[in-house]
Amino acid sequence: MAQPSGIHARRAALRLLDAVLRRGDTMDLAFAAATKDVRKFEDRALARAIASEVLRWLVDLDAQIDSATKTVLPSDAKARMVLRMMLAQWLRLDTPPHAIIATCLPLLAGGPRRLAHGVFSTLTKQEAALPAAPTLPETVAERWGERAPAIAGGLAVPPPLDLTLKDPEQTEIWKAKLAADSLMPGHLRLARGENVEKLPGFSDGAWWVQDLAASLPAHLLGAGEGRHVLDLCAAPGGKTLQLAAQGWKVTALDVSKRRLALLKENLGRTGLKASVVRADALEWEPKHQFDAILLDAPCTATGTARRHPDVLHRIGQRQIEEMAQLQSALISRAAEWLKPGGTLVYATCSLEREEGEDQALPGSLRLLPIDAGNLPADLAPSEDGTLRTDPGMLAETGGLDGFFISTSQKAD
DSSP states (O other), X not given: OOOOTTHHHHHHHHHHHHHHHTTOOOHHHHHHHHTTTOOOHHHHHHHHHHHHHXXXXXXXXXXXXXXXXXXXXXXXXXXXXXXXXXXXXXXXXXXXXXXXXXXXXXXXXXXXXHHHHHHHHHHHHTTOOOOSSOOOOHHHHHHHGGGHHHHHHHTSSOOOEEEEESOGGGHHHHHHHHTOBOSSTTEEEEOTTOOGGGSTTXXXXXXXXXXXXXXXXXXXXXXXXXXXXXXXXXXTOHHHHHHHHTTOEEEEEESOHHHHHHHHHHHHHHTOOOEEEEOOTTTOOOSSOEEEEEEEOOOOOGGGTTTOTTHHHHOOHHHHHHHHHHHHHHHHHHHHHEEEEEEEEEEESOOOGGGTTTOOOOTTEEEEOOOGGGSOTTOOOOTTSOEEEOTTTTGGGTOOOOEEEEEEEEOO
């Protein structure tokens, strides 16, 4: 018997959710294996969308499921997982219930299909609804404190598509070409769902995909004027491209062969130049000191929850503490490689204090206050001169990822 159209996408979504919630994998790493038998771009995108919406609204979907059955379904039960997918498609992706039943119940072949069908039918008849913003897992809400409600509001929908222009002076030209908005020179914002490689300017290397918050650390370093900068932990390369476009002589270092391949691909597409080095930053020794270092450190990436809602369920205190130790070691290494008077920009796409505000600078560095004039409107540095962004900010214009950014200077 032929399988219903679309079932491959649903099966891939189920694999993705299993990888995240049972094995603790990232969605990005699990995606290729989960979608290996899904040929169409649209179906792969659908699989990711279903899994993402389940992870974004997991607490609320589970509350709906539990309200409609007396049967206690374990959190990792396949029936619960499929029901989460069914509800996410109905409540978030506007898929008709009959199509959901036809493509999701076959995933429970040999299992409790009647139970899943009954729970889903009950909730559709009751016209079940989700809250305006996702309910955060309890431990996550505790970590994010008083900002948690605003951040949750910023996670309610997937983010728009942000682009960084190679030439900021062409911002108005590209705004018109792509029918885009812009929140600062060199930045464009488009509606989500675009096939990036088919957009004007992609093949010509006029721009690259980069969240607005992710573009700020390199932006704060300003014009390079031929000076030497180290982009530490550089791949996949957005900041390397920015620095090269700003006139810096860039050394881009990363340990990941796969991610460095993406960096080199982006350099080739844009025609920008950088010296690419594959090495472990904790073991590598440079041949000379640098005028500036951009350390976008490995982190838990909880600030990217808008596009990577798996972080809401994979990251706990152990991972935070491990990353904080690594970041501290990298800051110390970077301080050694700066010329006297040189600048270190430290950044993480994390919402955790341990990875941002609580990171101490070595005695050779002093904090420099970030100039609000270098930031998009409605963003301002904290009292200590550092910058903290989160997905609850700039909500009226599409939001941005969560980042912590500090700038410091080495003593002469």
